[in-house]
Amino acid sequence: MKTSLLTLAVLMPCAAAAQKQYNVLYIMTDDHTAQMMSCYDKTNVSTPNLDRIANDGVRFVNSYVANSLSGPSRACMITGKHSHANGFTNNEHGVFDGSQQTMPKLLQAAGYSTALIGKWHLVSTPTGFDHYEIIPGQGEYYNPTFITMDGNTHIEKGYLTNLLTDKAIEWLDAARAQKNADGTQKPFALFLHEKACHRDWLPEIKYLHEYEDVTFPLPHDFNDNFEGRLAAADQEMNIGSDHDMTMDYDIKMYDANNPSRLAETYLSYLGRLDSKDRAAYDQFYDSLAVDFRSRHLTGQALKEFKYQRFMRDYAKVLKTFDDNVGRLLDYLDTTGLSENTLVVYTSDQGFYMGEHGWFDKRFMYEESFNTPLVMRMPTKFEGNVAHGDITEMVQNIDYAPTFLDLAGVEIPEDIQGVSLLPLLEGQHPKNWRQSIYYHYHEYPAEHKVRRHYGVRTADGWKLVHFYPVAAEDTLDAQKIDAWEMYDLNTDPGETHNLYGQKGTEKQLKRLRKELKKLQIQYNDPILETYPIK
Numbered sequence: 100m101k102t103s104l105l106t107l108a109v110l111m112p113c114a115a116a117a118q119k120q121y122n123v124l125y126i127m128t129d130d131h132t133a134q135m136m137s138c139y140d141k142t143n144v145s146t147p148n149l150d151r152i153a154n155d156g157v158r159f160v161n162s163y164v165a166n167s168l169s170g171p172s173r174a175c176m177i178t179g180k181h182s183h184a185n186g187f188t189n190n191e192h193g194v195f196d197g198s199q200q201t202m203p204k205l206l207q208a209a210g211y212s213t214a215l216i217g218k219w220h221l222v223s224t225p226t227g228f229d230h231y232e233i234i235p236g237q238g239e240y241y242n243p244t245f246i247t248m249d250g251n252t253h254i255e256k257g258y259l260t261n262l263l264t265d266k267a268i269e270w271l272d273a274a275r276a277q278k279n280a281d282g283t284q285k286p287f288a289l290f291l292h293e294k295a296c297h298r299d300w301l302p303e304i305k306y307l308h309e310y311e312d313v314t315f316p317l318p319h320d321f322n323d324n325f326e327g328r329l330a331a332a333d334q335e336m337n338i339g340s341d342h343d344m345t346m347d348y349d350i351k352m353y354d355a356n357n358p359s360r361l362a363e364t365y366l367s368y369l370g371r372l373d374s375k376d377r378a379a380y381d382q383f384y385d386s387l388a389v390d391f392r393s394r395h396l397t398g399q400a401l402k403e404f405k406y407q408r409f410m411r412d413y414a415k416v417l418k419t420f421d422d423n424v425g426r427l428l429d430y431l432d433t434t435g436l437s438e439n440t441l442v443v444y445t446s447d448q449g450f451y452m453g454e455h456g457w458f459d460k461r462f463m464y465e466e467s468f469n470t471p472l473v474m475r476m477p478t479k480f481e482g483n484v485a486h487g488d489i490t491e492m493v494q495n496i497d498y499a500p501t502f503l504d505l506a507g508v509e510i511p512e513d514i515q516g517v518s519l520l521p522l523l524e525g526q527h528p529k530n531w532r533q534s535i536y537y538h539y540h541e542y543p544a545e546h547k548v549r550r551h552y553g554v555r556t557a558d559g560w561k562l563v564h565f566y567p568v569a570a571e572d573t574l575d576a577q578k579i580d581a582w583e584m585y586d587l588n589t590d591p592g593e594t595h596n597l598y599g600q601k602g603t604e605k606q607l608k609r610l611r612k613e614l615k616k617l618q619i620q621y622n623d624p625i626l627e628t629y630p631i632k
Contacts, residue, residue, distance in 0.1 A: 120210070120286040120506050121477050122440040124431070125498070127176075127290070128420060129169055129218060129297040130460065131446035133471040135417060143315055143452070144414050148425035149473065152444050156475030157485050157523065161492045163535045163555065164448045167460045167467045170195070170220045171540070172447040172495060173292070177201045177227070179499030179514035181621050182540060187221060189541035195221035200511060202499035203227030206288050209508045212277055214270050217263045217292035228290075232266055234259070238294045240301040240416075241371040256373075258303045260295050260416075264423040267291045268430055275434065284439075288502065291427075295420040296450075298459075299348055301368060302415035304376045307383045309418055315410040315453075317403065320592045323455040327596035329581045330565040335547040336451070336459040338409065339402035343546070344458060350408045351384045352391050406453050413452070441505055442475040443498070454592070461548040463537045463563050464593045468555070470495070476523055485525035492535050492557050493519055515621055533557045536617035538625065549579050552625055554614040559587040562598075562610035566629055584610065 133139040138150040138158055165175045166182045174187035174195055179202060182188040187195045203213045204227035215231040218238060225231045233246050243259045246252050255262055267289060277285040302309070325332035337343045347353040348361035359365075372380060387408075396404050424444070431437040449467040451457035460467035472493065476484045496516030503510050504518035521528055538552040553563035567578045584598040584607060597603045615631040 119439075119481065121480065122286050122436065123206075123288040123443065123502050123505065124427070124440055125288070125290045125443045125502075126293070126424065126427070127173075127444075128293045128295055128446045130448070130450045131296050131417065131420075131471065132450040132452060132466060133469060134452055134466065135296075135413070135450075136471050138473065139471060143410065144417060146417065146421045148421045148428060149444060149471075151425070151428055152442055152475045153473040156442070156473060157487060157489050159472040159474075159489045159493055161490060161557070162445070162470050162472035162494075163468055163492065163537070164470050164495045165537060166539055167448040167462070167537075168539065168541060169218075169297075169447050170222075173219070173221055176447075176495050176498050177203060179496050179516040181496060181515055181536070181623065182538060183623050183625075184513075184515060184621065189544065190220070191541055191544045193222065195223045197221075197223045197226035200513070201227045202502055203288065203290070205503055205508055205511070206506055209506055210279065210285065211506065212274050212285055212287040213290075214274075214287070215290045215292065216266050216270065217290075218294055219292070230270060234294065237297060239368055239371055240294065240299070240303075241368060241376070242373070243371075254371075258419065260293060260303070260419045260423055263291060263293060264426050267427065271430065271434075271436070275436065286506065288506075293420060296413055296416045299365070299368065300409070300412035300416050302412055303419040304372075304379050306415045306418055307379065310411040310414045313411065313414075315407060317406065318452070318454045320594055321406070321453050321456050322399075323594060325455075326594075328583060328594075329577075329579050330549045330551065331455065331462070331464075333547065333549075333577060333579065334457075334462075335545075336457045336461075338405050338453060338456055338458055344405055344409065346405075349458075350405050351412070352388045352408075353384070354388070354392070402456070409458060410452065437475075437477070438479040439477050441477060441502075443472075444474075445472045445495070445498075446470050455594075459546050461539055461541070461546060463539065463551060463553050463555070463561070465587070465591070468537060474519075474523060483524045483526075485523050489522050491522055491527070491531050492533070492555075493522070494535055534613050534617060536614075536621060536623075538623060552614075552618075552623070553583075554610060554617055556610070556613065560606060560610060561585045561587060561593070562607070562614055564629065566625075568628075 135144055136149055137146045138153040164172050170190045171182045171187055174185045178185040187193045207213050213228045215225055215228045219225055219233040231248055235244055235246055240259050242256050244252055244254050274287040279285050335343045345359035345361050347359050348365040448460050449470050450460050451466050454466050497519050500510045500514050500516050500518040501520055504520045534554050534556045540550055542550045549565045551563055551565040555561045563583045565579050565581045567580055582598045583596045585593045611631050618626040
């Protein structure tokens, strides 16, 4: 049962401090992963401005999502509930029910100004926001289209990441001027949702040549053979496959005589550029394409070429985003808003950067299940403030109760996440969760990742069930009903499935028990279809 903060105010300093109604700036990218953020991993890129948030605040090292997919992840964030509970389980057929309780609505009711700028991706019209300006669907990097609150659309000249930051700062300027009845500044919550670093990885024109002198190291499991993992072997997110990762849309090696299934979409995105920028773009990529075709690469050499091109373009898109994080942090510091604003950065999920030979997300394996999360507390927060790494297991269903807690708003009992405010104050609650529940629902769909659910424990064990449903009988040539179990302490890459192996019976029994406990706790109806003995 959630207890009112008004009751706790006399007992807990964090609750008393929360009555000040601190501001929230929530920045979320799409498909950014911890191994491409230098405060987590310095192997591939440098992200100095994202690292500023961690250096001045905290870095969560065990941060996870409830469903590694864009729309469902956003629904989990604003509701504080797992996908089956908020109703938005997948991108293919879902429409978010905007009439339900959400964290932005609760903040509004508590006197906050709320705004959403950028990617929505929940199909329905946004609710709970005093202001929104969103991009349709995935949006476009170049000269993008925007949808305003009156339902009208318009195109703006520029690169999307830069434009979103311009809009965020413009809204923050207006928010600073809003006052409560007593003359104090009205608190705000701004949700800035980026398209970066989502697939097609079209760089800002000024950064076309960035990272071209870098050769990225291949992940150790780049040529994974998927032994003992049926679902992993049957997906469609292989870098080496021209169907999965196309030569034009993804790798920019366009050949009019051999277009991919996504070539028309790719050309439509380039058609948004003005003549000057299109000439610069074509000059750069056409020269690469001519050289590529002269080399006649096949097999492993072609796969590695595609990997390097994917990594370079991804890194370029990320570089522009990191620049804009710097702009936002500088704005907060120079205006004094840093004194009273919680800054949160995360991604809607992780992403595969060549691990297992893949791109994309969806699987419960660590690279996409895990997501970066850094936070910087208000500099004048009236309470203890944590710094450095937070090791407790946290999940994106925890963001909603955290922001409500910080605002002094009672957390509704049906919210399934827990407030991270005690952790941000340096506390280490003895009853903190020791496991995380995950459930991916979207199949059949893009990338052919099977439905699965599972548990990941704080001591480094994982149990996953890939399951079929009756509706798939006529759609699925290979109906997969399979379990996987991993000891991440000895197998962090999750390439050795221990399920059913002799000597693991005790661990399996423990993990089954923990999985069932979480399914009961979160009331997931899958337990009725696949009861755990």
